[in-house]
Amino acid sequence: MGFMLHTSGEHQCIAFNDLVRGEDGVQANQFLVKHGNHSALIDPGGSLLYTPLVLALGRHVRPHQIDLVLCSHQDPDIIGSVDKWLLYTQATVVCSKLWGRFVPHLVPHYMENAGRERYLLVEDEGARIELGSTEIIALPAHFLHSVGNLSFFDPVSRILFSGDICSGLVSSGTPYGFVEDFESYRPCMEGFHRRYMAGNRAVRLWVDMVRELDPQMIVPQHGMPFQGETQRAMLEWLYGLPCGVDLMGPANYRAKVLRPPVPANF
Incomplete structure (x- = not known):
């Protein structure tokens, strides 16, 4: 259920937030932008989500109507199922040019019609990507957290799909809806952003760009979407956040290992 x-006329934007089962993986959102008979999937996820997502999409779109698979970055929870989207649709995969030679490592060598002609590689400054009679705008979001990171803006709905930026780590099964009180929601964002964003300089450049863009809402890949005053409060907090290399010092780079590694407990 999306x-x-x-929704307006022939244009729809739909979020799928509840396809990760229990503790199988980090909660993640997938998005469909549909314009008439043309559609784009944004950050469709890995193999864990491929079958549930296809079933959920069936209410809204047929596989042959998917024109674009838009990838904010290269992580498995973003694009781990790329081989299946290449096999079962005619979609073009859109990603940063930095990942154009890495994403194909997820695709079996024997697959036909999965070569470079199926990829649209975005330059660092971003790109306008045709979707029927409209477009999706790929915006630079580099080092937040990937070195070749993109955000995607839909000019019809004025939604900014921000990828990992603005994400909150919430439990699977949490009801989806707009954040109403940023201060109470902020704890599920703070640790993630301090570790996964490269540094405050990159954050500020991105926030300045977003403020100029003035989106109607910001919708991240993890957690809940933002709009209105809560969106403004979130951007203000993000603008002043020390993160990544801002927090690094000699204590973080020691050759001597002090503790044994911790067994996996997902």
Whole structure:
């Protein structure tokens, strides 16, 4: 069941937030932008989510109507299922040019019609990507947290799909809806952003760009979407956040290992 972020005329934006089963993986959102008979998937996820997502999409779109698979970055929870989207649709995979030679490592060598002609590689400054009679705008979001990171803006709905930026780490099964009180929501964002964003300089450049863009809502890949005053409060907090290399010092780079590694407990 999808969450309708926007609908007007022939244009729809739908979020799928509840496809990760229990503790199988980190909660993640997938997005469909549909314009008439043309569609784009944003950050469709890995193999864990491929079958549940296809079933959920069946209410809204047929596989042959998917024109674009838009990838904010290269992580497995973003694009781990790329081989299946290449096999079962005619979609073009859109990603940063930095990942154009890495994403194909997820695709079996024997697959036909999965070569470079199926990829659209975005330059560092971003790109306008045609979707029927409209477009999706790929915006630079580099080092937040990937070195070749993109955000995607839909000019019809004025939704900014921000990828990992603005994400909150919430439990699977948490009801999806707009953040109403930023201060109470902030704890599920803070640790993630301090560790996964490269540094405050990059954050400020991105926030300045977003403020100029003035989106109607910001919708991240993990957690809940933002709009209105809560969105403004979140951007203000993000603008002043020390993170990444800002927090690094000699104590973080010691050759001597002090403790044994901790067994996996997902």
